[in-house]
Amino acid sequence: MISRVLVPMDDSDHAEHALEYALENYPDAEITVLHIVGVPSMMMGDAVGLSLEDDLEKAADDRAEPVIERAREVAADRDREIETVVGIGHPARNIIDRADDYDAIVLGSHGADWNRATRRFLVGNVAETVSKRAPVPVTIVR
């Protein structure tokens, strides 16, 4: 019985499709949306900017706000409530480290399109890594 589903999301359409898929296919499960901020990038701008903040928790929450807000809207459209959690740093490792607390993971096939090569170079393909290493079943939504 799948009762807890983790949906890692970035700001891409694919991530939104993943959430929609999870909401439709796990109508009774508790869905947790995870958004990761401070992801490694070309000049490490986001990560370093975050680490220089006095209040890391608040800064991370502020940066995650748009994606979390969008996720809540998507869920609300289907009369559902979701749990949300914000992580920082490397996406794949973040997701895998949390996977034990869930019964399944649903995520988009790839992230936002801008600068895809750069992201791939620095953080790899998140969906690929998670599907290989996660201890629970992983659904990749196209």
Add this chain to the structure above:
Amino acid sequence: MVETVLLVGVAASIFVGFNIGGSSTGITWGPSVGAGIVTKTTAAAVMTFFVFFGGWTVGRNVMETLSEGIVTVDLTLSAGVAVLFFIGLGMLVANVFGVPVPTSMTTVGAIAGLGLATGTLNYATVAGIVTWWIVTPVIGLWIGVLIGRYIYPWVNRRVDIEKSEGPLLRLERRGTVPTPALGPNTTRQEFGTTIAVFVIGCYMAFSAGASNVPNAAAPLVGTVDGLGADTAIIVATLAIGLGGFTIARRTMDSVGGELSDIPLLAALFVMVTASTITTILSWAGIPISLVMATVMTIVGIGWGRATRPVTVREAVTRDVGNAEIELGAIVSEEKVGETAPRIGQPEADEVLRGDDLFNPRAIVKYVSMWIIGPSMSTILAYGFFTVLPGIA
């Protein structure tokens, strides 16, 4: 025939300079443009001037290394043109795949490949350069950590960089002679910091010129058929300026915009550190990548700050509202050594840890590019000049 080769060479040099102009203007002025302190056009104009200044003075030492130091004989014009094509190829790869390929390193690699193929490689010089390539990122990281951990928090509490509405300066017309005075909303500190931001940008532009002008200019210099050093520097500067006025508008938003994610004060520390490292090494004739020094300093600052020790005094002096969070931060610091997952704990108790932001693997990837980039250009140039020895 010679004229044709020279023409192709100048075109290749302009292509290389144009791309350098795009990327280095973005890094140099991105933070100040992002903060609204200078416009993109002003940035490009100031960039061009200081790039020229850096190339004309300190850059000559690097040019000497590239055109006379790495190989024991003078470069021929056709070989120089071929080298420029390899530099351009490296940039193309960087642009298409969006990975950081350091131009200075590609250049040295291509010339070294030529030296290997013709048996004229000056091993002592190359060994010296490579040693500095290994030492520099470590120095940059180390300085960054010191700044991030001890200096930045201290300065950040005392300096506030802000941009107020209205012009920075206005003309005071009440006296007999109009004199400049502070603008309507300009505070004395804002005036000071704005000047500092501007001066530091100029300094970085200078170091960009010192390290990057030689990449576009050196391959055409040092031969009977080639250009004179002065002419080559001017051509390279114009090409870099052209890049600064055109494609840099985009790179100031992408690469430079990413630097704007960092507080301006931290970006200024990064710029001063990276420019100083680059200028000193260029002065010593070592070709060094400004981007490399920049990235390592940024990562150093972030990492140094993320792993900073939170003293009890610091936590106590904060107001009560923050005390709880600070307490959590102290606890999290103590748990740094703990690797076992906290199974079954609710998510709400989770404390975000700054050092999670710095995945060693991301840094390893940067370093790998600094090894793969110059190695590839050496191998390609070696193959090229071995197959076509006539060009060398």
